[in-house]
Amino acid sequence: MTEQSALRVKVGKIRSLTENPTHYCAGCEHGTLTKLIAAAMDDLSIREKTVMIDSVGCSVLAYNYFNCDHIVAAHGRAPAVAAGVKRLRPELIVFTVQGDGDALSIGLSETIYAAKRATPITIFAVNNGIYGMTGGQMASTTLAGQVTTTTPYGRDPATTGTELDASKLIGQIDGAAYVKRASLVVSEISSPRGKVYTIKNLLDAKRSVENAFKVQAKGGFAFVEFLSTCSVNWKMSVLEAKRHVNEQVIKRFPIGLYQDTYGVEKPSPK
């Protein structure tokens, strides 16, 4: 994948997207992910045989945005619904977009067993460290010390445990063929003209999305965790939130490849 195709995402019409505007908050990477997935569906020509399983949380309205068949699952159950579709129609491409609450708390069992059975489905899990849709409560991925509406004095690991490392957890399951942690957050770099933003992370994220679909087509289970912001519930500006991910969150949740059975991941272009 090159920067050229990312450019095409920006300017070309994506057939896998509807014309509807998204409801996502300004600065939220859910919209970015929506675009990356839809572009990958176009590039791989899979739109007409793709079934998306929508989850509960900020991603619940995805059926308004993706121009493909949808099933809207109950909270946490998207991988099980996806497995049901895939087992009956193995030729289809089935994927979920879930938040950390959906995929890693209430639905952790479904996520783990989908991986454990090597179910050929693709899970895109957005890790923004908080419950967005319900108004900013603690998630299993909330950083220690982080203030949320249910950890008003900061998350205390003594009573709430430490952050759940999903990619590490799923990556060690022998049924999982592709496990990756990517970031949807643009980062600042210094240039002769001062600070500029690089979409390096987005290119890597787009490649991860495509790989996750390719692995499913090969018959493997794919799980990609995306670091993301939630500036509204983090009570930060969009810029502050993005910096927070690039400076703090990334230390606890490093980007990287946790499993790649089929060897689909090629070294990222410098």
Add this chain to the structure above:
Amino acid sequence: MQKVYMKGNEALAYGALESGLNAYFGYPITPSSEIAETLARELGNRKYPQYKCFIQSASELEAINMVLGAASTGALVMTATSGPGFSLKQEGLSYAACMELPFIIVDICRAGPGLGNLGPEQSDYFQATKGGGHGDYRLFVLAPASVLEMASFPKIGFDLAFKYRNPVLILGDAFTGQLKEDVEFPSWKKPEYEVSSWAVGDSKGRDPHILNSMELDYQKHYEHIGRIFEKYKKAEEKDVLYEEYMTDDAEVVIIAFGVVSRIARSVVNNLRKKGVRVGLFRPMTLWPFPARALRKLATDGIRFLDVELNTGQMIEDVRLAVGSGVVIDFLGRWGGIVPTEREIEREVQRLEVVTG
């Protein structure tokens, strides 16, 4: 198929296969597990080429949601459980009813509440017939009373499920599940249900199909649920099943379903020999409840004896059906205990004395 001697649970599994079952998802629970065991064994049997998938799930929740996904493709799908698992599956059933998904769920009812025990009860009646999960919906509820009906009700179930696009519950009990009898499978013709207008997969040349229980527009949701209940109203007129046995001249009519109706039939036979004018009314669909047929029986002077394996649940539907001014006696046994013929006979004769 020739006559075979088998358990009710096994017969139900084979009945589903003969009806065209494509997939089974389930979590083991006594006294329903023979259904899963039979279907695990039969995967790959060339006699059932359409049967493609068996998964023992990690939980009841996973099972019902796999069912939702598989049913969304238009396939013939089933799951089975018993009370505790049925409770866990209510969430999925609520979603499925709103998404209008057709499939069969089986509850081989055991004694509750909680873990209860493994004996037969009919105490899941309320949960089965009044919706069970959150929100306003119904399941079609079939109540088999014999191994033969355990075998044949999956066919009726799939027909209803696809006709109305709604989950269908087969409510058995530990007795009908474990009972062994001779059974002969009728040869059904291959099912052809129309699913192309709503099932997911292959969206080429059409608008996307969206199976969803959520509607944030209140007016649209009002209309959606209204339309589902229009469907239910039609079912209440057209798809009610019941059996009447010697009710024509009866002064006492026993109302019972499932295994209890088997005992009640013997009671009718025994007492008829003694000249007692007693009959049996057996609902075969618990929802829609055969209210109209029952109301017709509620003539002057008639006495009803409602017998159930619980503390009195169906009796509420019986009361609603026949109205006030009719004597309805109740005999309930619970905790896994089944009433004997003698116990029911005594109750009928007591009513006869009152009537006389």
